[in-house]
Amino acid sequence: MKDHAQLAEAFNKDKERVTWHDETLWFVRTKRDKAAHKFAGWEQLRETASQIKNNVLSNLDSYLLQFEANAIKNGITVHWAKDAAQHNQIVLSLLQKHEINSMVKSKSMLTEECHLNEFLQHNGVEVIDTDLGERIVQFRNEPPSHIVLPAIHLKKEDVSDTFHEHLGTKKGNSDPQYLTEAARQHLRETFLTRKLALTGVNFAVAETGEFVVCTNEGNADMGAHLANLHIASMGLEKIIPRREDLGIFLNLLARSATGQPITTYSSHFKRPRNGQEMHIILVDNGRSIQLGRKDFRNSLKCIRCGACMNTCPVYRRSGGHSYHTAVAGPIGSILAPNLDMEKNKDLPFASTLCGSCTNVCPVKIDIHDQLYKWRQEIVKSGYSPKSKTIAMKAMSVSLSKPMVYDISGKALRFTLRYAPFVINNKLNPWYKQREMPAAPESSFKKWYEKNRSKKNNNE
Amino acid sequence: MSSKNDILAAIAANKPDPQPLPIGLYTPESGYNLTNRFIENVTLIGGAVHQISIISEIEQFISTHFPSAIRIITNNKSLKNVGTLLLNNDLDKQIPHELENVDLTILDAPFGVAENGAIWITDELLHHRVLPFITQHLILIIKESSIVASLQQAYSMINNQDYGYGVFISGPSKTADIEQSLVIGAHGSRSLDVFITGQASY
Amino acid sequence: MKVGLFIPCYIDQLYPKVAVATLELLERLGLDVYYPTRQTCCGQPLANSGYSHLTYDIDELFTHNFESCDYVVSPSGSCTLHIKEHLHNYKNIGSAQHIKKHIYELVEFLTDVIKVENLKATFPYRVGLHQSCHGQRGLRLASMTERVEVSFSKPKHLLSMVNGLKLIDLTREDECCGFGGTFCVTEEAVSVRMGQDRVADHLNHKAQYITAADMSCLMHMQGILKRQNSNVQVIHIAEILNATL
Numbered sequence: 012m013k014d015h016a017q018l019a020e021a022f023n024k025d026k027e028r029v030t031w032h033d034e035t036l037w038f039v040r041t042k043r044d045k046a047a048h049k050f051a052g053w054e055q056l057r058e059t060a061s062q063i064k065n066n067v068l069s070n071l072d073s074y075l076l077q078f079e080a081n082a083i084k085n086g087i088t089v090h091w092a093k094d095a096a097q098h099n100q101i102v103l104s105l106l107q108k109h110e111i112n113s114m115v116k117s118k119s120m121l122t123e124e125c126h127l128n129e130f131l132q133h134n135g136v137e138v139i140d141t142d143l144g145e146r147i148v149q150f151r152n153e154p155p156s157h158i159v160l161p162a163i164h165l166k167k168e169d170v171s172d173t174f175h176e177h178l179g180t181k182k183g184n185s186d187p188q189y190l191t192e193a194a195r196q197h198l199r200e201t202f203l204t205r206k207l208a209l210t211g212v213n214f215a216v217a218e219t220g221e222f223v224v225c226t227n228e229g230n231a232d233m234g235a236h237l238a239n240l241h242i243a244s245m246g247l248e249k250i251i252p253r254r255e256d257l258g259i260f261l262n263l264l265a266r267s268a269t270g271q272p273i274t275t276y277s278s279h280f281k282r283p284r285n286g287q288e289m290h291i292i293l294v295d296n297g298r299s300i301q302l303g304r305k306d307f308r309n310s311l312k313c314i315r316c317g318a319c320m321n322t323c324p325v326y327r328r329s330g331g332h333s334y335h336t337a338v339a340g341p342i343g344s345i346l347a348p349n350l351d352m353e354k355n356k357d358l359p360f361a362s363t364l365c366g367s368c369t370n371v372c373p374v375k376i377d378i379h380d381q382l383y384k385w386r387q388e389i390v391k392s393g394y395s396p397k398s399k400t401i402a403m404k405a406m407s408v409s410l411s412k413p414m415v416y417d418i419s420g421k422a423l424r425f426t427l428r429y430a431p432f433v434i435n436n437k438l439n440p441w442y443k444q445r446e447m448p449a450a451p452e453s454s455f456k457k458w459y460e461k462n463r464s465k466k467n468n469n470e
Numbered sequence: 471m472s473s474k475n476d477i478l479a480a481i482a483a484n485k486p487d488p489q490p491l492p493i494g495l496y497t498p499e500s501g502y503n504l505t506n507r508f509i510e511n512v513t514l515i516g517g518a519v520h521q522i523s524i525i526s527e528i529e530q531f532i533s534t535h536f537p538s539a540i541r542i543i544t545n546n547k548s549l550k551n552v553g554t555l556l557l558n559n560d561l562d563k564q565i566p567h568e569l570e571n572v573d574l575t576i577l578d579a580p581f582g583v584a585e586n587g588a589i590w591i592t593d594e595l596l597h598h599r600v601l602p603f604i605t606q607h608l609i610l611i612i613k614e615s616s617i618v619a620s621l622q623q624a625y626s627m628i629n630n631q632d633y634g635y636g637v638f639i640s641g642p643s644k645t646a647d648i649e650q651s652l653v654i655g656a657h658g659s660r661s662l663d664v665f666i667t668g669q670a671s672y
Numbered sequence: 673m674k675v676g677l678f679i680p681c682y683i684d685q686l687y688p689k690v691a692v693a694t695l696e697l698l699e700r701l702g703l704d705v706y707y708p709t710r711q712t713c714c715g716q717p718l719a720n721s722g723y724s725h726l727t728y729d730i731d732e733l734f735t736h737n738f739e740s741c742d743y744v745v746s747p748s749g750s751c752t753l754h755i756k757e758h759l760h761n762y763k764n765i766g767s768a769q770h771i772k773k774h775i776y777e778l779v780e781f782l783t784d785v786i787k788v789e790n791l792k793a794t795f796p797y798r799v800g801l802h803q804s805c806h807g808q809r810g811l812r813l814a815s816m817t818e819r820v821e822v823s824f825s826k827p828k829h830l831l832s833m834v835n836g837l838k839l840i841d842l843t844r845e846d847e848c849c850g851f852g853g854t855f856c857v858t859e860e861a862v863s864v865r866m867g868q869d870r871v872a873d874h875l876n877h878k879a880q881y882i883t884a885a886d887m888s889c890l891m892h893m894q895g896i897l898k899r900q901n902s903n904v905q906v907i908h909i910a911e912i913l914n915a916t917l
Contacts, residue, residue: 020861029865035650037844044817050585051499053820062492069489072481091474143656144647160647167649187648195657202657203567229603229643229658236600237566247477252491254629258621259496261638262586272511272586273621273640276603276658282634284599295477303484322818324848328865361859363852363866364720365805370818383720390722403723409712410681411729416712420685440860445867445895448686455679455688459695459707 012335014357019329028166033327035163040321042270043371050266060259061375064312067250068302074217074250075293081220082291085282090292095125098294102127102209102242103134105290109240111207113137115198117224117231118145119211120158120315121244121294123337124350127209139201141230143194150177156331158338159268159317164330198230208234212245212291213314214260218253221281222291225264225274232278241283242290247298248311260314263373267316301349306384310345312374319368319378325361334358341368345381348389356394359385417456424450498620504584505666508617511587515641516654517662521614525549528576528609528665535663536607539573545595546578546611566600575605575659581616582664583624588638589664590624592631599635603643608659610639613668675703676741678775680751680887681713687887693914694747694778700914701786708737716754720853724758731761731768739767743785744775747910749807749885752777756811777811778910779885783826788833795915796836800879801827802870802893803846804886813885817846827885827909834912840877847873851892867896874904881907 013021023029047053067074079089092098098121106114114131116122116138128138128149140149144161148154150173155161162170171185180193210231215222222243224231235241251260257277265271283289302308320326320340331339336347336355344358359382368378389395409415426433427450435442453461509519520531525548532539532552542552543561577596582589589610593599602608618624628636643658654660675698679691698705714734715727734755738744746752755775761768782788803825807813814825831839850856850866857863871893874882882897882904884890890906897904 016859016861019859023861023865033869038650048820050820052496055496059492059496062489062495065486065489066491069486071485072478075478075481091477093473093476097473141657142647143645147647160650162647163650165649167651170648187651187653190648191645191653191656195655198657199570203570227643228645228656230656232603232637233600233657236598236603247481255622255625258625262621269646271515271640273588273638275515275639275641275643277588277638277640279633279636281636284593284634293477295480299477299480299484302481302486305486308484308486324850324866325859325862328862328869360722360855361862363805363848363850363855363863365848365852366809367805367816367818367848370809370816386720386722387724388722391725395722399721400723403718403721403726407718407723407726407729410715410718411712411733413710413712413733416681420681424685440857441895443860444864444899445892446898448891448894450686451688453688455684455691456709458688458692460709463695463707 012354015329015333015335015361016357018333018335019361022330022333023328029328031166032164032330036321036327039160039269040318043267043318043321046266046270046272050262056259056262057373057375060263060373061312063251063256063259064374067248067252068308068311071247071250071302074252075247077217078215078220078250081218083220085220086289087220087283088288088290090290092292092294092296094296098125098244098292098296099127099130101292103131103136105240105242106131106136106207109206111240113139113205114207114209115139115141115201115205115234115238116209117211117226117234118142118161119209119244120338121211121246122209123155124296125294139198139205141198141202141234142226143191143228146194146198147173154332154337156339157317157320158315164332202233202237205234206238207240207242208238209242209244210235212243212249213264214257215245215250215291216254216257217250219281221254221279223257224278224280225261225276227271227275229276232276235280236284239286240288240290241280242292243280244292244294246294246296248313264314264316267318267371267373297350304349307345307349307381309376310342310381312376313342314374316373318371318373322367322371324365324367325363329361334361341378341382342376345378345385348385352389352392353394356389359389417454420454424454428452498585498622500619504617504619505614507584508582508587511584512641512664515587516644516652517587517641517664519664519666521666525667528611531663532574536574539607541572542574542576543572543601543605544576546576549576552576561597566598566604569598569601569604572601572605574607574609575601576609577602577611579610579612581618581624581627582612583621583638584617585620586640588621588640590628590636590638592633592636594633602637602639603658605659607661608642609663609665611665611667614666615668673704674740674742675705676738676744677705677707678711678738678744678746678751679707680746680748682891683747683887686891687908690747690887690908690910693908693910697910697914698745701788706741711737714751714754715758716751717853719754719758728760731759732763734759735761735764735767735771738771739764742774743781744771745778745781746775747778747885747908748887749777749804749811749813750888753806753810777807777813777885779807779813779827779830780811783829788830791830791833791913793833793913793915794835795912797880798838798840798878799831799881799883799912800840800842800874800877801831802849802874802882802884802889804884804889805848807885808846814846830909830913834915837912840874840879842873842877844873849889849892851889856892863892864896867892871896875902879904881905883907883909883912885909
């Protein structure tokens with residue numbers, strides 16, 4: 012399997028597309044900035060949200076039980092799934108029980124994490140993603156490249172080709188308005204004929220047993236309100252204590268995600284409508300383990316706004332698919348190693364630790380510090396290449412012994428001055444697209460000994 | 471049952487020490503003109519706002535802007551002349567799919583929120599939850615005096631409300647999934663007009 | 673007041689003139705500067721690669737070198753931040769704590785400790801300021817665009833005291849240059865692209881010099897500028913503040 016660096020290198024072959032990808036996501040980041048700066052008390056709002064989420068993590072079991080009891084009272088059936096396989100099986104069982112073989116699904120990163128679509132297709136169920144971006148990537152057999160903007164890696168010409176192939180739109184017409192209208196017509200028909208709708212969950216309220224789903228397109232509602240069966244899949248950490256806490260989180264979510272003051276629809280599902288069945292699946296899938304990792308449990312505070320992706324200078328220039336995991340970008344890089352450290356060992360290194368993610372995060376997750384800490388975990392667990400370990404050990408010796416350091420420094424400068432070809436060749440990744448610095452004759456230490464010897468009061 | 475017990479046991483073993491809920495860290499902004507802020511936000515998110523003194527102005531608006539609308543639904547009794555169908559319990563007997571050909575829906579809504587232009591509506595008013603989504607166009611009517619400043623105030627008002635389904639609607643349905651180009655009219659209503667009636671109360 | 677001068681390894685070996693400028697600047701301000709010649713590196717290259725467990729001897733050497741100082745000053749935000757956050761010395765906890773509390777990056781030492789209000793520096797050029805991330809966001813040398821906060825910039829404050837210097841505006845005022853330590857070679861493609869974009873922002877605004885409080889970012893951008901045969905130079909902020917002509 013290719014790692015982030017290799018996938019990012021491939022992405023960077025098309026320079027113009029990288030420029031476009033970077034600028035498009037930067038535009039979203041600036042919209043977020045504008046919304047945040049316009050909002051009086053933004054930093055206090057972040058702090059409040061962060062503290063509520065800390066409280067949630069410390070009471071997660073009791074809030075889940077409270078939620079379950081209230082949801083049952085409201086007429087919702089509650090399921091518990093330890094892992095992706097159990098979650099997928101629960102969905103399949105409900106489909107089989109009701110003899111349904113085709114369903115609609117609105118955006119749910121959890122189902123991406125669980126690979127639900129593949130599983131259901133394997134079992135003869137047709138899944139139709141109804142979020143426009145997700146429908147586009149589904150037609151193309153690709154995973155979403157961003158948790159809020161699933162098709163952000165594609166240009167309108169790509170979408171035009173895809174829709175021409177699958178929806179019969181006019182070849183070469185890449186007008187977003189025209190293409191969106193085509194999807195609207197196609198999916199309206201689907202909404203009216205599907206008996207089961209699956210949605211994600213943005214927030215679930217312990218004290219009321221209701222859950223909130225946020226969309227701009229209205230696809231979650233179109234699906235859920237027309238289907239006989241509504242299944243909502245939710246990661247354990249989506250719970251919040253009180254209905255009033257929504258006043259904090261709904262103010263943060265859309266502003267952080269796209270710069271909108273709130274999503275177009277913030278739908279509160281408390282009871283099934285007459286004659287409808289409503290199910291909610293509470294999914295662990297590694298979350299309770301992450302909760303036990305003191306350094307990393309804060310990652311569970313995430314509300315999936317995607318702001319860390321839009322701000323990340325690496326994400327913007329490497330694309331979501333280079334992260335080879337359901338949730339890409341900085342947040343994905345601290346979540347994924349918990350699920351599979353060996354497979355995702357490259358991700359915490361796909362960062363310059365610039366810290367922009369941590370400061371843009373609406374719930375104050377210390378993302379870049381966690382990236383640093385995952386690096387230590389990965390090395391300690393033996394997932395670092397041997398050659399790197401050998402080099403690091405040598406460096407450790409050199410840097411802890413001043414004499415060895417002086418000699419190696421001198422050797423480096425000598426080589427740069429008199430035998431640059433040893434360094435300036437294609438085996439040196441620095442030199443590929445950058446010149447090496449010119450080496451001076453003497454180090455500062457030598458200069459100091461020569462020019463400030465009187466003052467040299469060192470031992 | 472065992473999955474549930476296993477999950478709860480793992481959480482109990484792994485959760486951090488108790489952390490308190492925050493109190494009074496954040497206070498919403500106040501002291502600004504609520505109507506202006508509300509209008510500013512609805513406009514920002516692609517909706518249009520009209521301040522009117524009498525409800526019949528809506529009838530005029532409909533005949534000018536939606537001359538070809540055939541199926542119109544409303545829950546406002548004074549608008550029954552324009553509405554081909556008045557929302558009532560008779561409608562409950564229909565299945566939601568039969569609303570598929572609704573051109574325009576006009577709904578009285580309980581209140582709006584200035585800081586984000588959102589309007590609250592619950593299923594008692596809708597009769598069919600799908601109505602504001604499946605309709606091609608949507609008009610919402612609120613009293614000017616009902617506009618609250620913040621979501622925090624909004625939730626303190628609905629904190630004890632018992633709804634089966636409630637939704638904050640903020641603008642027409644939209645998407646920017648193709649190259650971040652904003653397109654109004656994704657799967658829900660293609661437009662949102664908000665009518666503000668009456669005077670602000672002080 | 674005994675001020676210890678910590679010169680990061682790559683500055684010592686590759687950019688000694690930055691260290692000289694730092695030393696001269698501090699001396700001109702009348703400070704008693706002490707430079708332990710047995711110093712090497714802060715250990716960050718190891719720690720950021722996941723090998724912080726191999727830095728104990730380096731940390732010990734560092735503590736030993738600087739424990740007698742009232743302050744430690746370094747012309748690098750990144751190395752200063754690393755010491756502040758990650759210096760561990762299990763044999764000498766007190767000294768390590770003292771150093772972590774009293775180590776300053778040069779700019780913040782000048783603005784916060786010495787409280788410099790004027791400089792006799794002249795640098796009559798158009799200069800672009802690169803906000804190195806570890807200094808800016810880590811040490812809070814300047815406000816950041818992510819946060820809603822009152823705008824401030826310690827490096828800009830100092831640069832405003834330099835005669836003739838024209839500070840240019842940038843389109844993205846605090847985006848990372850992509851150096852990132854070993855990232856610059858392990859993620860070569862993205863690192864270079866980030867550097868090219870950062871350099872382009874400065875060039876588009878007609879910078880003659882790009883400056884920063886971290887030479888590592890500048891080394892990366894210098895490599896890119898040179899490959900493009902650009903006349904634009906990089907210069908450490910200490911060299912500008914020490915530029916008496």
